[in-house]
Amino acid sequence: MRGTAVEARRPGMRSLLTLVGCEAKMVARDTSGLIVPLGLPLLILLTSASSASDLVVDGGRTALDVFVLPLVLTMVIAMVGIINMPSFLAYYRRSGILRRLAVTPASPVMVLAAQVVVSVLQTVVGLAAALVVAFLAFGVDPPGDTGATLGVVVLAMAAMYSTGMVVAAIAPTPNSAVAIGLVAFFVLGALGGMFGGRQALPGPLAEIGGWLPFGAAVEAVSSAWAGTPVEAAQLLGLGATVMVGTLLSAAFFRWE
Amino acid sequence: MPSAEPAILAENLAKSYRRTRAVVDVSLRVDVGEAVGMVGANGAGKTTTVEMIAGLRVPDRGRVRVLGLDPRRDRTRLRQVLGVQLQHAHLHGALRVTELLDLYRSFYPAPRSSEELLDMVELTAERRTAFQKLSGGQQQRLSIALALAGRPRVVILDELTTGLDPHARRRMWRTVERLRGEGVSVLLVSHAMTEVERLCDRVAVLDAGRIVALDTPAGLVARAGTDTLDDAFVALTGQELEQAG
Numbered sequence: 145m146r147g148t149a150v151e152a153r154r155p156g157m158r159s160l161l162t163l164v165g166c167e168a169k170m171v172a173r174d175t176s177g178l179i180v181p182l183g184l185p186l187l188i189l190l191t192s193a194s195s196a197s198d199l200v201v202d203g204g205r206t207a208l209d210v211f212v213l214p215l216v217l218t219m220v221i222a223m224v225g226i227i228n229m230p231s232f233l234a235y236y237r238r239s240g241i242l243r244r245l246a247v248t249p250a251s252p253v254m255v256l257a258a259q260v261v262v263s264v265l266q267t268v269v270g271l272a273a274a275l276v277v278a279f280l281a282f283g284v285d286p287p288g289d290t291g292a293t294l295g296v297v298v299l300a301m302a303a304m305y306s307t308g309m310v311v312a313a314i315a316p317t318p319n320s321a322v323a324i325g326l327v328a329f330f331v332l333g334a335l336g337g338m339f340g341g342r343q344a345l346p347g348p349l350a351e352i353g354g355w356l357p358f359g360a361a362v363e364a365v366s367s368a369w370a371g372t373p374v375e376a377a378q379l380l381g382l383g384a385t386v387m388v389g390t391l392l393s394a395a396f397f398r399w400e
Numbered sequence: 401m402p403s404a405e406p407a408i409l410a411e412n413l414a415k416s417y418r419r420t421r422a423v424v425d426v427s428l429r430v431d432v433g434e435a436v437g438m439v440g441a442n443g444a445g446k447t448t449t450v451e452m453i454a455g456l457r458v459p460d461r462g463r464v465r466v467l468g469l470d471p472r473r474d475r476t477r478l479r480q481v482l483g484v485q486l487q488h489a490h491l492h493g494a495l496r497v498t499e500l501l502d503l504y505r506s507f508y509p510a511p512r513s514s515e516e517l518l519d520m521v522e523l524t525a526e527r528r529t530a531f532q533k534l535s536g537g538q539q540q541r542l543s544i545a546l547a548l549a550g551r552p553r554v555v556i557l558d559e560l561t562t563g564l565d566p567h568a569r570r571r572m573w574r575t576v577e578r579l580r581g582e583g584v585s586v587l588l589v590s591h592a593m594t595e596v597e598r599l600c601d602r603v604a605v606l607d608a609g610r611i612v613a614l615d616t617p618a619g620l621v622a623r624a625g626t627d628t629l630d631d632a633f634v635a636l637t638g639q640e641l642e643q644a645g
Contacts, residue, residue: 150469150477159506166495166503173494240490244543247454247484248507249476249550400456 163258181223182270185216193282205370209285214365220270225304227325229263230312234321243400252397288371296368300361303382306389313396332358355381405468407432407554407585413462415448422448424609435586437596440606441639446589450558454484483552485544487559493532508550517545520575537564558589593629607637
């Protein structure tokens, strides 16, 4: 039979689900990697929520609703997306796992998609843990606009994972992936108000930080949770990050 | 009579890494149903050649076709008909043998069953063992099983039995003979002359990035005027067997 008679059949949904299941088992069998991305935001919540829940800042909302909770939720999303997931992919590349997959019909997109799905599950667990603690221990008010809050969280996750994919694509080693991811996380976090609010930054930096994914996510979640309209600039910043990150990671992704 | 569409056709391949010329000029044809061995000292260019054929590296010059497919342009179709066992490649360490088999089987439309694959490489007893807890030889055998999961029509086996004990080595030889019985074409990279002598119709001898001889095992021995393939290799390449590793 001539080679050209071979039908081009890419692995389908069953294969993707099997890969997702394997990735999930890997995480479940080594949970130490989840301590920082899930534990650190919870620690910040526990240390800050008590005083913030008593401080009414705007429209009857507390500082916990408007500042602390959006920051903690964004931290969970960013740490899993920008630090955790890229380090996994870089390890796969370094150890030869991606190279082994490269000689199968599995496409790079499928491998990346499985990583994203499992990372989303990790993020959902982290978000759920933070929300349960916030609701039960500190009596946080429910979101003013649940739909908008969910939408903004999903968009923020897409933006952070796109950023993480770029880190995964360019990092040559697992250590460098963690290093690049940490630098990206702290730069984006600092410009996005992680260390005391963007108001404390010089004007141009504060402006830039509001467009970058961390700052845009914090502001957008805060607005949606308060039930006020989310600014178009924040949605635009997050959307642009998704597009640019996806294009860059697709262009630079390497099996080895 | 060779098939019109060879299983593997490599023409004038060349590949350099910065200033190192890994492959200078390699041309090779493996016909459908044929088994061709590739032997050479460390650094002779065997693995780079195999990686270009498998589509893992882009040649600086020359062209490759596998069953008429271009490894770069026809990647999706090629991966369905080509099974590759790599010399250096690892798997998800925390996954069990059956989980890895199920994962790799899921990539193909009509894969071999897990039981058949486990039997082929004698890992049935280790089916629930995590990859990272397998011995080196067991990991090697699992890697071979994964290369065969999709019922490939062409297989590339890079260092098939390196690190395997004599029993496992003979088992792998029987597996290759079984594949040949199924009409599968084989490109076997090896350091073991007894292995290529037993399994291969023809043997390509690589030296410094070039094929210096390509013939049947008996033909190579006759050409070199020696008694054994080991001696023929030394005579053809000037390399001591220790260097051939």
